[in-house]
Amino acid sequence: MATTDDPTRTTFLQEVRSAVSARAALLVIGVLGLMVAFITSYAGAFHSPKPTDVALGVVAPEQARGQLVTKLDGLPGSPLDPRAVPSRAAALQQLRDRKIDAVLVVDPRSTTDRLLVASGGGAALSQATEAVVGAALKAEGRTVRTEDVRPAADGDSRSLSSFYLVVGWCVGGYLCAAILAISAGARPANTHRAVIRLGALAVYSIVAGLAGAVVIGPVLNALPGSLFGLWGLGALVVFAVGATTLAFQTLLGVIGIGLAILVIVVFGNPSAGGAYPYPLLPPFWRAIGPALPPGAGTWASRSIAYFGGNGMTSALWILGAWAVGGVLLSVVLAALRDRDRRNNSLAPVAPRT
Known part of the structure; x- marks a missing residue:
């Protein structure tokens, strides 16, 4: 009969503690939570679509x-x-x-x-x-x-191309922000570094918006509409998602990447009105979808492709709010950290007794 003093068991527990730190264990629990939330959100949104209002x-x-x-x-x-x-x-x-x-x-x-x-x-x-x-x-x-009277294009099966395009832009936005964080620390060391990261994200957003618009339009012929309109929308979507991710990282460190995935992927994608437009979604997803970047982007891309750009003003305002909010939060939090660091460096050191 084994006892709590069994050296083999003690050694194994020590090895576990050595191999998996407390921080890593918390992150794994967080990933498990994201997985459960992902399943719940997607299944909850799509398992029983029915028209409402x-x-x-x-x-x-x-x-x-x-x-x-x-x-x-x-x-x-x-x-x-x-x-x-x-x-x-x-x-x-x-x-x-x-x-x-x-x-x-x-x-x-x-x-x-x-x-x-x-x-x-x-x-x-x-x-x-x-x-x-x-x-x-x-x-x-x-x-x-x-x-x-506004049929989907031949290359746009079930009018899903706009949704997949926006999902791709969103993925590009938060991955770019995550890479910027991994390269030099999730929280920017000072205000200048935060501004540089946002500048790099802006350049990336312009290129990513153009790449997505070219692939979905001239290359695949999957979505009609203005190439320049989709380009501008794509740049805004990528920047809004990336700036939001940078803000979350500035606030929470690496955990901010998980929060961005929760907001954009777990809640944003199933509520975007892609596979099932808003009147077919349950109340919770129908309520949050238009206010999140994937939903606003999907609505706007369909407006550009099939409705001559009509009805997309509110969607652009929402994307702009996410972009501006992300920029302001990133810069303000970085400035506060910079100020605290300077104050600590100027604080007098108590003499040793």
Whole structure:
């Protein structure tokens, strides 16, 4: 029977302590937490997509418009958020401006109505809307014919290219910041070094934005739209993510890299509206997605590719806020550390007794 004084066991425990420091053990526990959060976030967002409050414009004769909107609004589970629109032209403009997700045009002279969708903004959303509206009209003895007024490009299967492009830019942003930290310490030694890191990140962001836009456009022909528009967006996405990562590292050291992965990858990617646009996501992910860089970038890239740049102002403001916030936090924290270091170096040393 072994005892607690068994030399073999003591030696093994000593070897474990020598091989795995307390700091390393804490980091491993942190990685385990990130893994669990990753699984929870992705599975939670994608395991059971269903439409909720899909913005639907309804164009119908005035005498029937209000009753139809009320019926569609009262469907079980609230899959639609219908609103009356005076004309087809006005509804199409709202669809192009990304204020609504689809348009139902009722034909009073026929039993067949028309559903206008824009699969460039998300194929899964268009298909889900078609299914819900079709079932609702079938119950009224009517049928629906779908017309895709902003279809996804031939090289953009299920309109996912914009999402993958933004994910790539985000990965480039936080990896660049991580490498800058690894090369000379996670926390910059002084304000000048923080500014130099941000400057290096800015140059990298411009190159990375152009590289992504060229690959997704001219090389693969996977996404239409302005090359220069996507280039500018890419530079902003990369810089916003990189600056945020640098700020987290300045605040927390190497743990800041894990925090960046938590925000950008674990929470940001599944809530970005890529595979499933916002109306198909559960409430938590639908709420946080537009406020995080992957979501703002995906929305803006689809706007550039399929909607002439319409409806992307708020997304650009969000990305700009992450970029400016990251810069300010990095510089301010570095300045505070620099000041504390100078004060400590000037503090008088107590004489030895």
